[in-house]
Amino acid sequence: GENVEQHPSTLSVQEGDSAVIKCTYSDSASNYFPWYKQELGKRPQLIIDIRSNVGEKKDQRIAVTLNKTAKHFSLHITETQPEDSAVYFCAAKETSYDKVIFGPGTSLSVIP
Amino acid sequence: DTGVSQDPRHKITKRGQNVTFRCDPISEHNRLYWYRQTLGQGPEFLTYFQNEAQLEKSRLLSDRFSAERPKGSFSTLEIQRTEQGDSAMYLCASSARTGSYEQYFGPGTRLTVT
Numbered sequence: 001g002e003n004v005e006q007h008p009s010t011l012s013v014q015e016g017d018s019a020v021i022k023c024t025y026s027d028s029a030s031n032y033f034p035w036y037k038q039e040l041g042k043r044p045q046l047i048i049d050i051r052s053n054v055g056e057k058k059d060q061r062i063a064v065t066l067n068k069t070a071k072h073f074s075l076h077i078t079e080t081q082p083e084d085s086a087v088y089f090c091a092a093k094e095t096s097y098d099k100v101i102f103g104p105g106t107s108l109s110v111i112p
Numbered sequence: 113d114t115g116v117s118q119d120p121r122h123k124i125t126k127r128g129q130n131v132t133f134r135c136d137p138i139s140e141h142n143r144l145y146w147y148r149q150t151l152g153q154g155p156e157f158l159t160y161f162q163n164e165a166q167l168e169k170s171r172l173l174s175d176r177f178s179a180e181r182p183k184g185s186f187s188t189l190e191i192q193r194t195e196q197g198d199s200a201m202y203l204c205a206s207s208a209r210t211g212s213y214e215q216y217f218g219p220g221t222r223l224t225v226t
Contacts, residue, residue: 006154032213034213034214034215036217042219043203043217043218043219043220044155044203044217045217046214046215046216049213049214089154089155091154093213098143098145098160098162098207098213099157099160099168100145100157100213100215101157102147102154102155102156102157103154104152104153104154105152105153105154
């Protein structure tokens with residue numbers, strides 16, 4: 001089955017700097033890659049997603065890139081703000097049914 | 113509130129007792145998922161329904177766990193003979209019929225087994 005790895009596990013950046021989180025997946029047939037943000041004590045919320053027929057997607061300060069050949073995808077947050085502080089999870093959807101496998105998470109701290 | 117809801121939000125039980133959690137998905141969503149999340153980890157897939165059919169169940173799920181979605185609407189997750197290792201946040205998510213893979217999560221049920 002699918003396996004998703006995520007790095008780094010923790011990340012601290014100064015407010016205004018960029019943050020990059022990287023993930024790898026094992027199933028070359030996976031076709032959907034969402035990113036979720038989870039604030040302390042709250043439910044995971046989708047912030048951006050990308051399908052396998054697209055190499056890059058951007059939404060304001062957030063962008064995701066996908067390299068299908070290398071089975072890598074990354075989240076980029078520019079001009080970070082303190083409210084970006086949270087745990088971020090990448091995930092990959094298996095082609096069988098709609099099972100989504102999550103990475104272990106990255107705890108992002110944005111220092112004012 | 114038209115989002116995914118879960119009940120109860122917190123449950124404390126003694127080891128060996130049975131517990132049941134409920135999830136109400138967004139009304140027009142036909143897919144429903146259960147996940148377990150422990151501190152510092154990502155949500156771990158448990159099982160998945162399309163309408164009332166349970167299509168997949170994680171190999172990690174022991175026989176003590178069972179889930180139902182009898183009419184294709186709300187779902188229940190039951191844990192029998194709870195163990196301390198079952199302590200976790202149990203999350204439910206739902207997604208729409210076709211064209212969208214986006215999953216909307218509920219607030220979760222935090223289970224503590226003493």
